[in-house]
Amino acid sequence: MLDGFLALYVFMLAAFTGYEIIARVPVILHTPLMSGSNFIHGIVLVGAMIALGHAHTPFEMAIGFIGVLLGAGNAAGGYVVTERMLEMFKSSKPGKGNGETK
Amino acid sequence: MAWAPTLIDASYFLAALLFILGLKRMSSPRTARGGIVWAGFGMLLAVLATLLLPDIANRGLIIVAVLVGVAAAWWSGRRVAMTAMPQMVALYNGMGGGAAAAIGAGELVAHASDYVAAAPDTSPLLPESWSALHGAIAVTQLSPVALALGVLGALIGSVSFSGSLIAFAKLQGWLDRRFVFPGQRVFNLLVLAGAVLIGVMLALGHVYVAWVGAFFVLALLFGVMMTLPIGGADMPVVISLYNAFTGLAVAFEGYVLHNEAMIIAGMVVGAAGTLLTQLMAKAMNRSLGNVLFGSFGAAAGVSAQEIGGSQKPIEPADAAVMMAYAERVVIVPGYGMAVAQAQHKVWEFAQLLIARGVKVKFAIHPVAGRMPGHMNVLLAEAGVPYDLIADMEDINPEFPATDVALVIGANDVVNPLAKTDPSSPIYGMPILDVADARQVIVVKRGKGTGFAGIENALFYADNARMLYGDGQAAAGQLVSELKTLDT
Numbered sequence: 181m182l183d184g185f186l187a188l189y190v191f192m193l194a195a196f197t198g199y200e201i202i203a204r205v206p207v208i209l210h211t212p213l214m215s216g217s218n219f220i221h222g223i224v225l226v227g228a229m230i231a232l233g234h235a236h237t238p239f240e241m242a243i244g245f246i247g248v249l250l251g252a253g254n255a256a257g258g259y260v261v262t263e264r265m266l267e268m269f270k271s272s273k274p275g276k277g278n279g280e281t282k
Numbered sequence: 283m284a285w286a287p288t289l290i291d292a293s294y295f296l297a298a299l300l301f302i303l304g305l306k307r308m309s310s311p312r313t314a315r316g317g318i319v320w321a322g323f324g325m326l327l328a329v330l331a332t333l334l335l336p337d338i339a340n341r342g343l344i345i346v347a348v349l350v351g352v353a354a355a356w357w358s359g360r361r362v363a364m365t366a367m368p369q370m371v372a373l374y375n376g377m378g379g380g381a382a383a384a385i386g387a388g389e390l391v392a393h394a395s396d397y398v399a400a401a402p403d404t405s406p407l408l409p410e411s412w413s414a415l416h417g418a419i420a421v422t423q424l425s426p427v428a429l430a431l432g433v434l435g436a437l438i439g440s441v442s443f444s445g446s447l448i449a450f451a452k453l454q455g456w457l458d459r460r461f462v463f464p465g466q467r468v469f470n471l472l473v474l475a476g477a478v479l480i481g482v483m484l485a486l487g488h489v490y491v492a493w494v495g496a497f498f499v500l501a502l503l504f505g506v507m508m509t510l511p512i513g514g515a516d517m518p519v520v521i522s523l524y525n526a527f528t529g530l531a532v533a534f535e536g537y538v539l540h541n542e543a544m545i546i547a548g549m550v551v552g553a554a555g556t557l558l559t560q561l562m563a564k565a566m567n568r569s570l571g572n573v574l575f576g577s578f579g580a581a582a583g584v585s586a587q588e589i590g591g592s593q594k595p596i597e598p599a600d601a602a603v604m605m606a607y608a609e610r611v612v613i614v615p616g617y618g619m620a621v622a623q624a625q626h627k628v629w630e631f632a633q634l635l636i637a638r639g640v641k642v643k644f645a646i647h648p649v650a651g652r653m654p655g656h657m658n659v660l661l662a663e664a665g666v667p668y669d670l671i672a673d674m675e676d677i678n679p680e681f682p683a684t685d686v687a688l689v690i691g692a693n694d695v696v697n698p699l700a701k702t703d704p705s706s707p708i709y710g711m712p713i714l715d716v717a718d719a720r721q722v723i724v725v726k727r728g729k730g731t732g733f734a735g736i737e738n739a740l741f742y743a744d745n746a747r748m749l750y751g752d753g754q755a756a757a758g759q760l761v762s763e764l765k766t767l768d769t
Contacts, residue, residue, distance in 0.1 A: 184427075187537060187545070190542065190545055190546065190549075191533065191545065191549050194533070194545065194546045194548075194549035194550050194553070195549050195550070195552065195553040196553070197302055197550055197553070198305075198529075198549065198550035198551060198552065198553030198554035198555075198557075199553040199554065199556075199557050201302070201305050201306050201309055201550070201554055202305075202309060202553075202554040202557045202558055202561075203557065205309045205558075205561075206311070207561075207565060207648060207654050207655050207673075209308070209309060209310075209311060209314065209655060210558060210561065210562060210565075210653060210654040210655045211367070211368075211653040211654060211655040211656050211659065212308065212314060212655070212659075213305075213308055213309060213554075213558060214371060214521070214522050214525055214555070214558055214653065215367070215371050216304070216305060216308045216317065216318055216321065217305065217525060217529070217550075217551045217554050217555055217558070218371050218374055218375045218378070218525050218528075218551075219318065219321060219322075219325075219374075220301050220304070220305060220321055220325075220529075220547050220550065220551050221375075221378050221525070221528050221529045221532045221547060221548055221551040222325060222374075222378055223297070223301070223325065223328060223532060223536075223543055223544050223547040223548065224378050224381040224382050224385070224528075224531075224532045224535070224544065224548075225325075225329060225348070225351075225381065226328050226329060226332045226541060226543060226544060227381070227382070227385050227532070227535050227536060227539050227541055227544050228381045228384060228385055229329070229332045229333070229338070229344050229348070230332060230335065230338070230539050230541065231384070231385045231388045231389070231539070232340055232343060232344050232347065232388075233332075233335065233337070233338030233339050233340055233341070233344060234337070234338075234339070234392075235339070235340060235388065235392075236392075239391065240388055240391060240392060241340060241343065243384050243387050243388045243391065244340070244343075244384070244388055245343060245347050246380075246384050247380075247381045247384030247385055247388065248344055248347035248348060248351065248381070249347045249350060249351040250351065250377040250378070250380040250381040250384065251351065251377070251378065251381035252347065252348045252349075252350070252351025252352045252355065253351045253352075253354060253355040253374060253377040254355075254374050254375070254377040254378035254381060255325055255329075255352070255355075256351065256352040256353075256355040256356045256359070257355030257356070257358065257359045257370065257373070257374035257377070258371075258374045258375075258378075259318065259321075259322050259325070259359075260355070260356055260359030260360055261359045261362075261367060261370050261371060261374065262308075262318045263318050263319075263322075264359070264360075264364075265364075265367060265659060266308075266314045266315045266317075266318055267315065
C-alpha cells in the first residue's frame with residue numbers, strides 16, 4: 181500500500197501530469213475541459229462505494245449512501261455534459277468548410 | 283480467488299491511465315471527442331472493479347445508490363439546454379465535492395472516540411455480511427497522516443460542495459442579487475478559522491462526534507459565505523476553482539482509502555483545474571484574489587457614477603437599412619442571444635448581409651456566454667464558420683473602421699465603465715470597444731441592468747441606438763426587413 185514518501189511522489193507526479201496536460205490549451209476548449217476534468221474527479225464514486233461497503237451502523241450507511249449517490253451523479257452528469265459539448269464542437273468543422281467555399 | 287486482488291489493482295491502474303490519456307486527448311480539438319470516451323471507459327472499469335473488492339459489504343445498497351445517482355444525473359444532463367451547461371458543471375462538481383466530504387465524514391465518525399459506544403451494536407437493518415468485518419475494521423486506526431489528509435479533504439470537499447451549489451443557484455437565477463453586509467470579510471474569516479481550528483484538533487486525534495458535526499457545519503457555511511458575494515460574471519472562474527478543490531479533496535480521501543486511482547485522478551484534476559482557473563482569470567484580466575475578494579471592496583464604495591444622457595431607441599427597419607448599406611458590420615453576441623436561442627436567426631441575418639457584400643464578423647469576448655469558449659460552442663451549433671469569428675484582441679483595433687456594431691444580448695463585456703469608472707465592480711475587465719464603431723445598435727430586452735447588475739454607459743452614448751425586444755424576435759424582424767429591401 182502507498183505510504184509515506186511513496187505517496188508523496190505519486191501526489192507530486194500526478195500534479196505535474198495534470199499541469200502539463202492543460203498547459204497551452206486554446207480558449208475554445210476551456211469549457212469542455214473544465215467539464216471533462218469535472219467528470220474525471222467523479223472517480224470519487226469509487227471511494228464512496230468503498231466507504232459504504234465498509235459501513236457498519238445505519239448512520240455510517242446513511243452517510244455512505246449519500247456519498248455514493250452524489251459520486252454517481254458527479255460521474256454520470258459529468259460524462260453526459262462533456263460528451264454533449266464535444267459532440268457539438270465536432271459539428272463546427274463542416275460549418276467551417278461551408279464558410280470557406282462560399 | 284488469488285487473482286482477484288491483482289485484477290482489481292490492474293483495473294485501477296488502467297483506469298488511471300485512461301483518465302490521463304483521455305484528458306490529454308480532450309486538450310486538442312481534433313481528438314477531444316474520443317478523450318471523454320476513453321475516460322468514461324476508465325470510470326466504468328474502476329466502478330466494476332470496486333464491486334468485486336472482497337471486503338465490500340452492502341453491495342445491494344451500493345448498486346441501488348449508483349443506479350439512482352446515475353439515472354438522475356444522466357436524465358438531467360441529457361435534457362438541459364446548452365446555455366445552462368455552466369451551472370450543470372457546477373452542480374455535478376458540487377456533488378463530487380459532497381461525495382468526498384461524505385467519505386471524510388464516514389471515516390471521522392467511525393473513528394470518533396465516543397461513537398462506538400453510542401452505536402447500536404445489532405440492528406435488523408444490517409445485512410449479515412458486515413458482522414465478520416466489524417471487528418477487524420473497528421480496530422484499524424487511521425495513521426496520523428491519513429487522519430490529517432482525511433480532515434483536509436473533508437474541509438475542501440465541503441467548501442466545494444456548498445460553494446458549487448450556491449454557484450449553481452446563482453447561475454440558474456435563483457439568487458439574483460449579491461449578498462453583502464458590513465464586516466462580512468471578518469465574519470467569513472472567523473468561520474474559516476473555526477473550521478480549521480476544529481479540523482486541526484480532529485487531525486491531532488481528538489475525534490468526537492459533536493466536533494465532527496461542528497466541523498462540517500462550519501466548513502459548509504464557509505463555502506456558502508465565500509460564494510454568495512461573488513457576482514455572476516465571475517462565477518465561471520469560481521466554478522473552475524471549486525473543480526480543482528474537488529480534485530484535491532478526492533485525492534486526499536483516496537489516500538485515506540488507499541485507493542491509488544483516486545489519488546492520481548484527483549491530483550491530476552486538482553493541478554489541471556488550478557491551471558485552468560488561472561487561465562480563465564487571466565482571460566478576464568483579473569487575479570484570482572480579485573475575483574474571490576474583489577467584490578467586498580466594490581460593495582464598500584457604492585458610488586456608481588451617474589450616467590448622463592438617455593437611451594435612444596431605433597426601429598428594426600432603420601436598423602436593417604443602416605446595416606444593409608454599411609461596409610463593415612461586427613456582431614457582438616452575448617449570453618442573452620443564446621438564452622433567446624437567437625443564434626440561428628442572427629446567422630441567417632448575417633448571411634443576408636454577406637450576400638449584399640457587407641463584411642460581417644462575429645466578435646467574441648473571452649467570457650462571452652458563461653465560460654471561456656462557451657459562445658464558440660453556441661455559434662458552432664448554429665453553423666457559423668470559424669473564420670468569421672474573431673477574438674477580442676484581433677477585433678478591437680478594427681472597431682474604429684467598423685460602420686455598425688450590432689450588440690445582441692451582451693452587456694457587461696461591452697461596458698465602457700470597465701475602463702473609466704474605478705468604482706465599478708467590473709473595472710479593469712478588458713472589453714470589446716464597440717463604442718469606437720461609427721454606430722452601435724444594441725438589441726436588448728428592456729432597460730434593466732446586465733448580469734453583473736451594473737449600469738452600462740454604452741447605452742447612453744451618442745452613437746448608440748437601442749433596439750428593444752427579445753433577441754430571437756429582433757433578429758427575425760431584422761431578417762424580414764432586410765428581405766423587403768431587396769424586393
